[in-house]
Each structure stands twice: as structure tokens, then as C-alpha cells.
Amino acid sequence: MMTTKTDRSPAAIADEAIALFMRLGTLHYGEKVSQLDHALQCAHNARLADEDEAMIAASLLHDIGHLLHHEGEDAAERGIDTRHEITGADWLHERFGPAVSEPVRLHVDAKRYLALRQPTYVASLSPASLESLALQGGPMDADEASCFEQEPYRAEALRLRDYDDLGKKDRDDLPAFDSYRDMLVRLARQG
Numbered sequence: 001m002m003t004t005k006t007d008r009s010p011a012a013i014a015d016e017a018i019a020l021f022m023r024l025g026t027l028h029y030g031e032k033v034s035q036l037d038h039a040l041q042c043a044h045n046a047r048l049a050d051e052d053e054a055m056i057a058a059s060l061l062h063d064i065g066h067l068l069h070h071e072g073e074d075a076a077e078r079g080i081d082t083r084h085e086i087t088g089a090d091w092l093h094e095r096f097g098p099a100v101s102e103p104v105r106l107h108v109d110a111k112r113y114l115a116l117r118q119p120t121y122v123a124s125l126s127p128a129s130l131e132s133l134a135l136q137g138g139p140m141d142a143d144e145a146s147c148f149e150q151e152p153y154r155a156e157a158l159r160l161r162d163y164d165d166l167g168k169k170d171r172d173d174l175p176a177f178d179s180y181r182d183m184l185v186r187l188a189r190q191g
Helices: 010-024 035-048 053-061 064-068 084-096 098-117 127-135 142-148 154-166 177-187
Strands: none
Touching: 010 035, 010 064, 010 084, 010 177, 035 053, 035 154, 035 177, 053 084, 053 098, 053 154, 053 177, 064 084, 084 098, 098 127, 098 142, 098 154
């Protein structure tokens, strides 16, 4: 259910995010795990790292842009960079604010930054993440890295990148998506 201008309550916003994952979370976008499983693993990893609620929410919702674009699961295979980080961050900023949206906006840049700064990083990426890295511009150059280092949410984006990279395993022992509803309600902006 998409929230309307007349129903922008925190509960409606949380329910809108949950509904997107319940409806489209079975999609894979090149990974062996579904978007839903990936989101749950990333949020779980953030919880284990004792992150605050905004970072847990960013981890849970960081790939929501994949659920919002209309390019299909095979966009990367067709050579299309959907810019899911921008689509997702815009959607999240309106509903949750910068503490949730900015790490999401920067999580692709964080991958490109790590590809430049950590020589072994690229070898650790999944095949789908390698494919998307190429579409996203490959490793940053020195000027791009310098700009990224000035971003206020760069540290959060780098931590989110860790949770993202670790969240691609077959698991069925994680809490359900709606177990995050109360947290999403607390974080939602009233509009």
C-alpha cells in the first residue's frame, strides 16, 4: 500500500515499506538470495554490530530502490544501471530523513571507494556485485574518493556496505520483516 498525501502517519509509512517488501521481496536482482532475505540479513548484521535504529533501518531498506524502479530483475544483465541508490534514497528521505536515506544514497559510492582504497575488496564481491560495480563506474578515481571522504554520512555508508556485502547467504533463522515495524514507525517522518 502506498501512502497518500492524506495518510502520512508514521504507521502508514512503515506499512508502505513493509508492503513493498512483501509484494516484491522475492525478486533477486542477480544475487542468490531474494531482496527480502538480503534486507533481513543486512538489518540483522547491523543489529549485531549494535548500530542505532537509523542505521538498522538503512540496512534493512538500502535496496528499496530495486523495488521501486521498473527495469526488471535482469537490468544489470542488460547493461542498465538503475541507480537504485538514488531512487531508494529519495523515497527514504521523504519518509524517514537523512539518517536513514544518506547511507543508502552513498552505499554504491562506498563500494566504488573501497574498490579503490582496499586492494582485496573487489575479489570479495559476489558476481552480481562485480557486474553492478562495472555499471556503476568501477572503482573511484582519486578525485571522486576525495569528494566521498568529505561526505557527512561516509562512515555510515561504509558500515552499511559491510552489512550489504555480508548479507548474501542462505539463511532462514532471522526475524520476520514486520518485526521491524515498530522501529520504522518511530523513525518515520510525520507529513
